[in-house]
Amino acid sequence: xxxxxxEGSVASMxxxxxxxxxxxxxxxYQARVANAIEQVRTHGGGRVVTEASVLDVARRSVPWLxxxxxxxxxxxxxxxxxxxLSTEQAWALNNLTDxxxxxxxxxxxxxxxxxxxxxxxxxxxxxxxxxxxWDLATDNMPYVLVVDxxxxxxxxxxxxxxxxxxxxxxxxxxxxxIGTTNLRTTDARPGLGYLDLIHQSLxxxxxxxxxxxxxxxxxxxxxxxxxxxxxDRTALVECTATRSRRLSAARLEAPxxxxxxxxxxxLSSLEAETPPxxxxxxxxxxxxxxxxxxxxxxxxxxxxDLKSALSDHDGGPDAICRHDINGISSNASVIMEPKSRRLxxxxxxxxxxxxxxxxx
Numbered sequence: 001x002x003x004x005x006x007e008g009s010v011a012s013m014x015x016x017x018x019x020x021x022x023x024x025x026x027x028x029y030q031a032r033v034a035n036a037i038e039q040v041r042t043h044g045g046g047r048v049v050t051e052a053s054v055l056d057v058a059r060r061s062v063p064w065l066x067x068x069x070x071x072x073x074x075x076x077x078x079x080x081x082x083x084x085l086s087t088e089q090a091w092a093l094n095n096l097t098d099x100x101x102x103x104x105x106x107x108x109x110x111x112x113x114x115x116x117x118x119x120x121x122x123x124x125x126x127x128x129x130x131x132x133x134w135d136l137a138t139d140n141m142p143y144v145l146v147v148d149x150x151x152x153x154x155x156x157x158x159x160x161x162x163x164x165x166x167x168x169x170x171x172x173x174x175x176x177x178i179g180t181t182n183l184r185t186t187d188a189r190p191g192l193g194y195l196d197l198i199h200q201s202l203x204x205x206x207x208x209x210x211x212x213x214x215x216x217x218x219x220x221x222x223x224x225x226x227x228x229x230x231x232d233r234t235a236l237v238e239c240t241a242t243r244s245r246r247l248s249a250a251r252l253e254a255p256x257x258x259x260x261x262x263x264x265x266x267l268s269s270l271e272a273e274t275p276p277x278x279x280x281x282x283x284x285x286x287x288x289x290x291x292x293x294x295x296x297x298x299x300x301x302x303x304x305d306l307k308s309a310l311s312d313h314d315g316g317p318d319a320i321c322r323h324d325i326n327g328i329s330s331n332a333s334v335i336m337e338p339k340s341r342r343l344x345x346x347x348x349x350x351x352x353x354x355x356x357x358x359x360x
Contacts, residue, residue: 001332001347001356007150010075017147018082018164025083025093025164028143032096035137040104049103057102058088058095060190064218065091068192069200071154072166076196079164094165095193097136098221102188112260113181114282114320115224116306119252120232122294124302127339128228132169132179133310133350134160135322138329144347146358154203158343158358160334166199169334171343173360174205175230177336181260183222184272185240191220201227211235215244222270224258230339238264255290255301259283281318303344306335311351321349 004020006013018025033051040049066073080090092099115132123129134144143163150156159170171177178201180194197217201210207229214225214237222240236247236256245264248256260279262271286309293305310333312320322330333350336343341360346353 002145005148011078014075014078015082018079021163058091094195101221124300131335133330134332141331166195177338185222185270187241188221191218207233257287278318
């Protein structure tokens, strides 16, 4: 897995990122727009949309970003300038799932990420461990990388993301970590994209401040966000575009798992349809694996236990670790240790790739 480092102002970091990955960014943009169009056709009742339709959602969303998070907007604009994209194209590249959900919110039965939070009392490291698989179209896999951002006016960050993209799953030099899984609800709309929110959250120092970013913004679509910091505080937040709820206390005692269906009763009325069976299967399997690891080891769940769980193939097409099933793969997996500012990442399915470790 590539690790790229950028430093300086947010605008200059963005331009450098765009310039250095220009060809890959264009290739990924074309693949993601094609994916959005096909998803709408397949899961939107045969509705026909074009690239112009996709960019119209982006055009109506970018002003929210410029007003709400000027620094994030400047970095995205820099990426666009460096890569030769319009700002709307760069936003569309970054926020694919939100675009899809605005255009057609019905969920396919395949795909989806599996996330976990192991609290300090259940962790072999003595600190919170958190992370996930990142599952989406297999053609995204070649463009996965880790970006080390060193801005001159904010915390340093490490994130697993894609070429030309803001932070997706990552942590910062303040010991704050965040990740996300996708949900599907009927209130999706133009607004702040999930990468906009995550990138802004990683400019914060505490879980409470970062959760406030997530909860307070005019969100475009639904996601689950999980956060933890160096002091072992956690936040598990389910969001639709218009509502948000916390799922747990600030300090957990046992491992928590979240996949791609709504768990909060007060939000379930907005869920697009009956949750896909894959999500429920992965939720049950990952929960069982983590509880089993906790029971077998009095020291608690270890990073190696998590790597094994993220490599699990039980359930076939509904497995945690997936290999190009209906065009969907586990394109990467991440494990984060906020207390030690350490990020473990693998490109491709966790069972087959080479894990790397990067530390701030």
